[in-house]
Amino acid sequence: MSQYLVLIYGDEKANAEAGQGQWDETMKGHNDFGQKHAEKLAGGNALQGVDTATSIRKDAAGAATVTDGPFVETKEALGGYYLIEAKDLDEAIAVAKDVPSPFGGLEVRPIMVFDR
Numbered sequence: 001m002s003q004y005l006v007l008i009y010g011d012e013k014a015n016a017e018a019g020q021g022q023w024d025e026t027m028k029g030h031n032d033f034g035q036k037h038a039e040k041l042a043g044g045n046a047l048q049g050v051d052t053a054t055s056i057r058k059d060a061a062g063a064a065t066v067t068d069g070p071f072v073e074t075k076e077a078l079g080g081y082y083l084i085e086a087k088d089l090d091e092a093i094a095v096a097k098d099v100p101s102p103f104g105g106l107e108v109r110p111i112m113v114f115d116r
Helices: 012-018 020-036 089-096
Strands: 002-010 041-046 054-058 064-068 077-086 104-110
Touching: 002 012, 002 089, 012 020, 012 077, 077 089, 089 104
Parallel strands: none
Antiparallel strands: 002 077, 002 104, 041 077, 054 064
């Protein structure tokens, strides 16, 4: 089995404006996803909004600059993730299709494995 990270992107403003009913429906969707794919889940979390982000960039000399906010301003922001186990990318995509993302989309990426 390989591991894949399913990144959940969405429009935070649209989500906030949708109201409590949409929030409840989305949370039910995540609970249902967790139950349906429990054997495939290796982890996952929701992230606080981009207004809580802190970015760190290093220049060529290694000096770090710390700023409030995400790396880039975009309409869709990373809102959470699931770490899943799947036999291949096709299976990972099939699992990811069940992740609720009413105001955005998903990205599936394989976890890089390093030999020790």
